[in-house]
Amino acid sequence: MLYALVANVTSKTAANGIYLDVDLQDSTGSTVGKVWQATEEQLQIIGGFIGKIVNVTGVKVTYRDQMQLKISNITEADSQAIEMFVxxxxxxxxxxxxxxxxxxxxxxxxxxxxxxxxxxxxxxxxxxxxxxxxxxxxxxxxxxxxxxxxxxxxxxxxxxxxxxxxxxxxxxxxxxxxxxxxxxxxxxxxxxxxxxxxxxxxxxxxxxxxxxxxxxxxxxxxxxxxxxxxxxxxxxxxxxxxxxxxxxxxxxxxxxxxxxxxxxxxxxxxxDRALDATSPGDFTPRIFALENRQFYKPKSEN
Incomplete structure (x- = not known):
């Protein structure tokens, strides 16, 4: 079980029915949890958690070589400082x-x-x-x-x-x-x-x-x-x-x-954000707000 802030909930459609992408975050970062074969009731309840702190129970699974959180249960948690989760x-x-x-x-x-x-x-x-x-x-x-x-x-x-x-x-x-x-x-x-x-x-x-x-x-x-x-x-x-x-x-x-x-x-x-996520000797991805340019991180920046 983990505590997290629900930043957003998106309903999507797969071959086996509707599923939910639940954007979860805390002060360390964010992840997307999945609620597979979601019901209309779950969509309404979980959608109401946006901006709130929740308890999440689930398991980490590998899907198409990517790790994701399969949510089995999600409930609203007791009130806690929002600063801990954003x-x-x-x-x-x-x-x-x-x-x-x-x-x-x-x-x-x-x-x-x-x-x-x-x-x-x-x-x-x-x-x-x-x-x-x-x-x-x-x-x-x-x-x-x-x-x-x-x-x-x-x-x-x-x-x-x-x-x-x-x-x-x-x-x-x-x-x-x-x-x-x-x-x-x-x-x-x-x-x-x-x-x-x-x-x-x-x-x-x-x-x-x-x-x-x-x-x-x-x-x-x-x-x-x-x-x-x-x-x-x-x-x-x-x-x-x-x-x-x-x-x-x-x-x-x-x-x-x-x-x-x-x-x-x-x-x-x-x-700074883009270069912090870039290895020395590599270029950043293109940054749209900076005229769609890439920026080089010198090898000396270890």
Whole structure:
């Protein structure tokens, strides 16, 4: 018997009837269990386990030279911490929270700091548990906060090298740039796009939220309005190109840098993951999100 999280259940048809593919996962990885000759009742019951912790009983069998788990019984388990069963960021949530809150304090523009602080407080629980994407990069628990924190550290180094960059703009823009994903994505368990995520998208979601918070805070002076406009531009332009879904192209130094920092962190995560699974002297499989290229792992990387 094992404990696992049910990430998904798929009904399929074989020559001898309907069977179920049950995607099971814990913090070490995932596997697919099979329920052969499944009944309609089993489909309804097991389908209701998606996103829940279960007890699974079964045997490992070899089928067409591949090992698979033949499930004989599956029942809902007692409530346990979901973090035990899903992939999580390599940094603890409390460490990410401490780091990001420190950067909020470093936002010297008072308008940007007030908006950033209020929005992070409003969505704190989701922000520190949600993934940054449904696939490709940081698609795990706390991935959004981890991606944000990594970008902040890159921005810190960039601003040290290029002191003309405004740190308030960088830090506030980075902290808020993907915050709309707490509404766009369903959550850390098998993340999918919500209806509002599909129809509106995370960029438009957070720009709307910025407007709501600015109104709640009574920010309407000339100086506050310019800070608000700049913050909106940093969020609206962070995808960098129209074809990448960016409503605006970057038109400020900080907007340009945020776009590239975002790209660097996402690409490095994809590269590290692919190369970690590649033997020295070999190439990775083609990575669609990286222009469908293969990448070489030098023999010296043992």
């Amino acid at each position: 992939e999580s960021a390599p940094v603890a949530k409390n460490e990410l929270q401490e780091s990001i809150e420190r950067y909020i304090l470093l936002v010297e523009d008072p308008t940007m700091q007030r908006i950033t602080r209020k929005l992070i407080s409003k969505y704190s629980e989701q922000f520190y548990t949600h993934p940054a994407a449904s696939k490709n990069h940081h698609e795990y628990m706390s991935g959004l906060a981890y991606h944000t924190d990594s970008m902040l550290k890159l921005a810190d180094a960039m601003a040290t090298l290029y002191p003309s960059l405004n740190r308030s703009y960088l830090y506030a823009g980075i902290i808020l740039h993907d915050l709309g994903k707490v509404i766009e994505l369903s959550g850390p368990v098998s993340p999918t796009y919500t209806t509002v995520g599909k129809l509106i998208g995370h960029i438009n979601i957070i720009v709307s939220e910025i407007h709501v918070v600015a109104h709640e805070l009574g920010l309407n002076s000339e100086a506050e309005n310019e800070s608000l406009m700049i913050l909106e531009h940093l969020v609206l332009s962070h995808h960098g190109k129209y074809e990448y879904g960016s409503p605006k192209l970057p038109m400020m130094r900080e907007a340009e840098i945020i776009h590239y920092i975002d790209n660097i962190d996402a690409r490095m995560m994809m590269l």
